[in-house]
Amino acid sequence: xxxxxxxxxxxxxxxxxxxxxxxxxxxxxxxxxxxxxxxxxxxxxxxxxxxxxxxxxxxxxxxxxxxxxxxxxxxxxxxxxxxxxxxxxxxxxxxxxxxxxxxxxxxxxxxxxxxxxxxxxxxxxxxxxxxxxxxxxxxxxxxxxxxxxxxxxxxxxxxxxx
Amino acid sequence: xxxxxxxxxxxxxxxxxxxxxxxxxxxxxxxxxxxxxxxxxxxxxxxxxxxxxxxxxxxxxxxxxxxxxxxxxxxxxxxxxxxxxxxxxxxxxxxxxxxxxxxxxxxxxxxxxxxxxxxxxxxxxxxxxxxxxxxxxxxxxxxxxxxxxxxxxxxxxxxxxxxxxxxxxxxxxxxxxxxxxxxxxxxxxxxxxxxxxxxxxxxxxxxxxxxxxxxxxxxxxxxxxxxxxxxxxxxxxxxxxxxxxxxxxxx
Numbered sequence: 406x407x408x409x410x411x412x413x414x415x416x417x418x419x420x421x422x423x424x425x426x427x428x429x430x431x432x433x434x435x436x437x438x439x440x441x442x443x444x445x446x447x448x449x450x451x452x453x454x455x456x457x458x459x460x461x462x463x464x465x466x467x468x469x470x471x472x473x474x475x476x477x478x479x480x481x482x483x484x485x486x487x488x489x490x491x492x493x494x495x496x497x498x499x500x501x502x503x504x505x506x507x508x509x510x511x512x513x514x515x516x517x518x519x520x521x522x523x524x525x526x527x528x529x530x531x532x533x534x535x536x537x538x539x540x541x542x543x544x545x546x547x548x549x550x551x552x553x554x555x556x557x558x559x560x561x562x563x564x565x566x567x
Numbered sequence: 568x569x570x571x572x573x574x575x576x577x578x579x580x581x582x583x584x585x586x587x588x589x590x591x592x593x594x595x596x597x598x599x600x601x602x603x604x605x606x607x608x609x610x611x612x613x614x615x616x617x618x619x620x621x622x623x624x625x626x627x628x629x630x631x632x633x634x635x636x637x638x639x640x641x642x643x644x645x646x647x648x649x650x651x652x653x654x655x656x657x658x659x660x661x662x663x664x665x666x667x668x669x670x671x672x673x674x675x676x677x678x679x680x681x682x683x684x685x686x687x688x689x690x691x692x693x694x695x696x697x698x699x700x701x702x703x704x705x706x707x708x709x710x711x712x713x714x715x716x717x718x719x720x721x722x723x724x725x726x727x728x729x730x731x732x733x734x735x736x737x738x739x740x741x742x743x744x745x746x747x748x749x750x751x752x753x754x755x756x757x758x759x760x761x762x763x764x765x766x767x768x769x770x771x772x773x774x775x776x777x778x779x780x781x782x783x784x785x786x787x788x789x790x791x792x793x794x795x796x797x798x799x800x801x802x803x804x805x806x807x808x809x810x811x812x813x814x815x816x817x818x
Contacts, residue, residue, distance in 0.1 A: 496650070499813070505623055506624060508624065520785050529677070530652075530654040530655065530796060530797070531691065532651040532693040533695065534650075
């Protein structure tokens with residue numbers, strides 16, 4: 406094993422938050438353990454080549470009214486003239502609001518979500534597609550009951566962009 | 568004998584293979600590496616998993632040193648709605664490899680459980696995070712027994728053949744078989760995989776099954792795959808249902 410390879414492994418271990426790793430190459434065995442005091446792993450990195458979903462309606466930026474204090478985004482129902490963006494299903498499958506039956510849902514109405522945060526899972530055959538928030542926002546409505554089938558492009562959530 | 572990563576990586580053209588003594592689940596490790604940009608084809612395996620993952624919160628029984636437990640990072644140039652067919656392709660890949668190496672007759676239970684007789688020998692799961700597919704595979708190799716709750720539904724290559732198997736050749740052939748089947752998917756399209764799957768699986772046409780849909784169960788006879796690879800069920804109530812996911816069991 407070359408020193409470059411060992412460096413690369415150390416880099417992976419440091420960056421990924423893998424606690425402990427053992428790599429064997431021929432007679433060489435390298436065992437690396439991270440100290441408990443290390444900072445937590447980096448947050449999910451999201452260079453998006455192909456967005457998992459696109460808002461069906463472009464996010465509307467609220468006009469920054471001069472002089473009036475801006476009200477924080479809320480989960481209150483949309484007013485008649487307000488058209489909130491939705492997050493849609495990228496594939497046909499079964500919608501799951503939680504990682505496993507009985508577990509806490511990924512998000513609840515009123516939650517503020519950040520880009521890259523997992524909102525739900527759509528299972529198609531045995532592919533579990535983790536649907537992530539693309540932009541920051543507040544979840545206003547969850548539109549599909551847990552465990553129900555969803556069509557391609559079906560609206561899953563409405564949200565108010567921040 | 569520790570898993571010979573060096574030999575394996577060489578035989579696979581220098582592919583990155585990380586083999587851990589112990590981890591919670593190779594799915595988590597592979598997902599972290601994928602998010603950091605690890606190359607498509609990178610594999611993370613483990614001798615022991617303390618929390619091997621199955622479908623939707625289920626666990627995969629991962630006894631140390633007796634099975635192959637690994638996750639492959641894949642990025643496949645296909646539209647999002649065609650990616651689920653990769654689960655069928657991976658099932659085919661595992662089934663073909665097992666048959667060639669062991670001589671066992673295997674069956675595929677939709678979407679991708681690999682069975683010998685009625686018992687499961689290999690389980691496959693894909694987690695998709697953005698464009699990254701994290702494909703987990705658990706193969707029961709040298710188990711001589713299973714815990715009571717699994718004994719009637721699980722089996723191993725050793726239990727079926729009476730022989731012990733070295734991990735490295737199995738692993739190499741599995742990876743090569745996965746590569747081959749994904750190439751079929753990307754070059755010949757999903758129709759080719761659906762055709763192969765229909766030939767290889769006794770569950771696709773004319774099989775009496777019960778399908779667990781969480782709170783309810785559907786009962787009926789299978790009637791082929793639709794154009795996306797979903798299983799069509801002719802229900803006993805006369806209704807035709809397209810099964811998107813869920814546990815299919817013989818009725």
